[in-house]
Amino acid sequence: MTYQELFQQIILKKSYLCVGLDTDIRKIPSHLRNAADPIFEFNKQIIDATADFCVSFKPNIAFYEALGPKGWESLQKTVEYIPKNHFSIADAKRGDIGNTSGLYARTFFDPESSGLDFHSVTVAPYMGSDSVKPFLEFEGKWVILLALTSNPGSFDFQRLGFNGSSLYEEVLKTSQTWAGPDRMMYVVGATQASEFRKIRTIIPDHFLLVPGVGAQGGNLEEVSRFGMNSSCGLLVNASRSIIYAGNGLDFAEKAKKEALALQKEMEIYLDKYCN
Numbered sequence: 019m020t021y022q023e024l025f026q027q028i029i030l031k032k033s034y035l036c037v038g039l040d041t042d043i044r045k046i047p048s049h050l051r052n053a054a055d056p057i058f059e060f061n062k063q064i065i066d067a068t069a070d071f072c073v074s075f076k077p078n079i080a081f082y083e084a085l086g087p088k089g090w091e092s093l094q095k096t097v098e099y100i101p102k103n104h105f106s107i108a109d110a111k112r113g114d115i116g117n118t119s120g121l122y123a124r125t126f127f128d129p130e131s132s133g134l135d136f137h138s139v140t141v142a143p144y145m146g147s148d149s150v151k152p153f154l155e156f157e158g159k160w161v162i163l164l165a166l167t168s169n170p171g172s173f174d175f176q177r178l179g180f181n182g183s184s185l186y187e188e189v190l191k192t193s194q195t196w197a198g199p200d201r202m203m204y205v206v207g208a209t210q211a212s213e214f215r216k217i218r219t220i221i222p223d224h225f226l227l228v229p230g231v232g233a234q235g236g237n238l239e240e241v242s243r244f245g246m247n248s249s250c251g252l253l254v255n256a257s258r259s260i261i262y263a264g265n266g267l268d269f270a271e272k273a274k275k276e277a278l279a280l281q282k283e284m285e286i287y288l289d290k291y292c293n
Contacts, residue, residue, distance in 0.1 A: 019105050019137050020158075021200045024225070025249045027073045027103060032285040034250050035277060036074035036107065036227065038257025039064065039096065041081050047265050057085070057092035062099055064261050067274035071281040074253050075100045076107035076227075094133045105253070106137045107227070111164065113142030113149045120152040127156040138162050140205060140227075143189050147196055154197050161202050165189055166217070168207020168230035190220045199223040206245070208236020208254070214244035222247060229255040231280075238280070242287035250292050256280060 028034050039061050043051075046060045053059040065075065077096055082089035100106050112122040122139075129135040138160035141150055153161045166186045178185045190204065199221075206217060208230030217226070226245055230236035231254050238254060245252050256276075264272030 021225075021249070024073065024105055027105070028250045028288070031071065031073055031281070032288055033071055033073055033281040034252045034254055034284055034288070035072040035280050036076050036105075036253045036255040037064065037068050037072045037260055037277065038109070038229070038255050039075055039077040039081075039261065040257040041077075041092075041261065043085065045262055045265070047267070047269050049267060055088075055092055055095065057082070057089065058095045058099075060261075061092070061096045063270040064273050065096075065099060065101075067270040068260065068277040069101055069104065071274075071277040072104070074105040074107060074255075076109050076255055076257075078257070079108055079110040097134055097136060107162065107253075108134070108136040108139040111140050111142050113145055115145055115148045116152075119149050120155070123153040123156055123159075127153070127159045138203070140164065143193060147193075150193070150196055154201060159201075161197065162227050163189065163193055163202060163204050165204040166206045166210050166213060168209040168236065187216070187220060190217065194221065199225070203227050203253070205229065208238070208241050211237055211240035211244060214241065218245065218247065223249070223251070225249075225251050225253060227253045227255060229257075231256055231259075238283060239287065242284070242291050246287065246291040248293060250288065254280075254284070 041057050041060055046056060050056045050059050077093060082093040097106060108126040124131045126134050126136045126139045139153060140162045141153060143150060143163050150161055175185060180188050203225040206226045206228055208228050228241055231238050260273050260276045263276045
């Protein structure tokens, strides 16, 4: 999916919502647990319920890896089921060098190798350019680089002073030489809204993947006001607040209601701040 195609979906749906498929076998409704593939059945119903109100789906790979081979099978079926006009994100946070990084890239981008064909993958930049560039060798695929995350421990390293700025700012500046806005996004947590204005002076045109709205307490209006650019430039992720909105027979309907509420709020901010 190209930059322009993603923006067109945002305008069409009046939404920049990404639904996180953080599917925990211990949290899905009990009536699904006797299904042949409970994880996929849950994901399928969530996707069906929310696809009209979002532009992206983001499986968190840890939830599938924890289940071994069955989890990978559920993940593969989920990725294949995600509508092709939705931007798919492998939230894997990989990062290594040389051949290892290339194999991670093949895992998420080469369906003939792994059976998976995501549009993008989250990558940790700590090991530098040679841990990121193997992912960029796959034409048309995106890297979503961790920049400023929403967890409390982000202050341990990401805000450390370096050359008169924070370390995360150096990540933003340096990584721009690796790929442009058409191939690279950045993770910036919604709880870091005070930093969005500064971030936009460094990377005015890139998309930002923004977790932390909803259960983690991020403020969607602040994120939109300070983070949006003329192409929207935001994918705001909500996971638990949507997929676990209900745990009964009507869980998908409740997920739909939550996704619709976020979409309606996003429609207001698109009209107000996307210019």
